[in-house]
Each structure stands twice: as structure tokens, then as C-alpha cells.
Amino acid sequence: MGNYLNPGNSGFEAIRRGPYVDKTGLISLINRTIGTKQNLTCISRPRRFGKSFAY
Known part of the structure; x- marks a missing residue:
């Protein structure tokens, strides 16, 4: 059986x-700007x- 990664949404x-x-x-x-000088x-x-979320 797999692990449930989001047991609660308190972090969200x-x-x-x-x-x-x-x-x-x-x-x-x-x-x-694409295609210009x-x-x-x-x-x-x-x-x-944005690499991690910490309290």
C-alpha cells in the first residue's frame, strides 16, 4: 500500500x-523580448x- 503524502492541508x-x-x-x-536584440x-x-516550506 502506498503512502499518503498529504494527510492534512494545514501546510496549504x-x-x-x-x-x-x-x-x-x-x-x-x-x-x-523573444526574437529581439x-x-x-x-x-x-x-x-x-520556493525550494521548501518551513514553519
Whole structure:
């Protein structure tokens, strides 16, 4: 029998209470710059950002 990986959604609820940054505008920026002379885009993030969730 397999292991159930999400026995409760308390972690998910904790994440939902935190701030959310919508970065979908980056998709249109990247699409506009593809195929141009300015086709290099740097999208930085803090070290280890999004790698794990800890309390």
C-alpha cells in the first residue's frame, strides 16, 4: 500500500494566509523580448526561494 503524502492541508492553509506575488506579467515581458536584440531577461529570486516550506 502506498503512502499518503498529504494527510492534512494545514501546510496549504498556512501558505494561503501568506503574501502572494503575481508574476504573470513576466510572461508577456519575455514574449515581447523573444526574437529581439534585447532577448536576455534576468528574473532573479532570493536564494532558496520556493525550494521548501518551513514553519
